[in-house]
Amino acid sequence: DVKVTQSSRYLVKRTGEKVFLECVQDMDHENMFWYRQDPGLGLRLIYFSYDVKMKEKGDIPEGYSVSREKKERFSLILESASTNQTSMYLCASLKAEKYEKLFFGSGTQLSVL
Amino acid sequence: AQKVTQAQTEISVVEKEDVTLDCVYETRDTTYYLFWYKQPPSGELVFLIRRNSFDEQNEISGRYSWNFQKSTSSFNFTITASQVVDSAVYFCALRTYNFNKFYFGSGTKLNVKP
Numbered sequence: 001d002v003k004v005t006q007s008s009r010y011l012v013k014r015t016g017e018k019v020f021l022e023c024v025q026d027m028d029h030e031n032m033f034w035y036r037q038d039p040g041l042g043l044r045l046i047y048f049s050y051d052v053k054m055k056e057k058g059d060i061p062e063g064y065s066v067s068r069e070k071k072e073r074f075s076l077i078l079e080s081a082s083t084n085q086t087s088m089y090l091c092a093s094l095k096a097e098k099y100e101k102l103f104f105g106s107g108t109q110l111s112v113l
Numbered sequence: 114a115q116k117v118t119q120a121q122t123e124i125s126v127v128e129k130e131d132v133t134l135d136c137v138y139e140t141r142d143t144t145y146y147l148f149w150y151k152q153p154p155s156g157e158l159v160f161l162i163r164r165n166s167f168d169e170q171n172e173i174s175g176r177y178s179w180n181f182q183k184s185t186s187s188f189n190f191t192i193t194a195s196q197v198v199d200s201a202v203y204f205c206a207l208r209t210y211n212f213n214k215f216y217f218g219s220g221t222k223l224n225v226k227p
Contacts, residue, residue: 009156031213040122042204042219050213058214090158094213101148101163102206102215107156 003027006091006105013112019078021108023091031094032074033102034058034066036087043090049074050096081112115140117207119218126195127226134190134221136205142166144210147181147188152202152220161203164188195225 007022025032031050035043045058047066055066063085067075074093078085088109092102116139126132138147149161162172164181172179176193192199205218 033215035217040219042119043217045214048213088156090156092158099146099163099165101160102150102158103160104150104158109156 004091004093004103004105006089006108008108009106011108011110013078013081013110015082015112017078017081017112019081019110019112021076021078021089021091021110023074023076023105024072025074025091025093025103026072027093027095027103028071029093029103030071030096032068033092033094034064034074034076035090035092036060037090037107038087046076046089081110083112086110086112115142115207115209115214115216117205117216117218119203119205119221121221122219123222123224125224125226128197129194130225131191131193132195132223132225134192134203134205134223136188136190136218138186138188138205138207138216140207140209142209142211146208146210148206148208148215149179149188149190150204150206152204154201158204161190192223195223197225197227199223200225 004025033048034046049055049068065077091105118137145166147164150158180189202220207216
């Protein structure tokens with residue numbers, strides 16, 4: 001079975017902390033994504049990567065950065081966590097072909113206190 | 114600009130009722146793909162179906178069916194004889210041909226009561 005694994009299901013951090021969310025996929029997919037899910041707002045794209053060391057901003061990149069040093073791993077970094085970054089974070093991966101679908105991880109519920 | 118609208122925020126039905134989840138999309142692209150995903154309480158979004166813009170055939174899979182109408186830019190999802198296990202948040206999404214970005218609706222939370 002194909003798999004996208006997010007390192008933590010629940011995470012509690014303090015304001016100002018640097019936070020790393022890790023995502024690993026075992027499908028050799030070229031593209032990886034970080035979404036944020038908030039009630040009533042659906043999924044909003046934070047960053048995506050179409051290749052190793054390549055990244056592009058999504059719709060809400062402010063306050064976040066990403067790292068993709070290896071094809072299978074895509075990390076989301078909150079440089080200085082704030083309470084408005086409390087949310088569910090979803091990682092997804094996608095094969096390069098046009099018709100393909102996203103595969104999702106099970107999400108990380110981050111609470112910033 | 115691309116946009117997906119799911120106007121129904123939350124729907125509650127009693128088991129065995131039929132229920133339709135609405136999805137309306139906007140795009141100027143002629144080639145695009147539409148998707149439905151299910152998000153159960155466990156959190157992981159599970160793929161249900163995809164449709165490309167050239168294929169307007171409706172599809173049925175067991176109790177699930179999808180109605181794609183380009184004339185109204187809609188891709189609605191019907192669950193027949195709903196079950197408690199259908200309780201989840203359902204997302205409709207649009208992907209255009211030239212980009213790897215997916216545009217998601219805000220989701221519809223379906224509650225199926227026994």
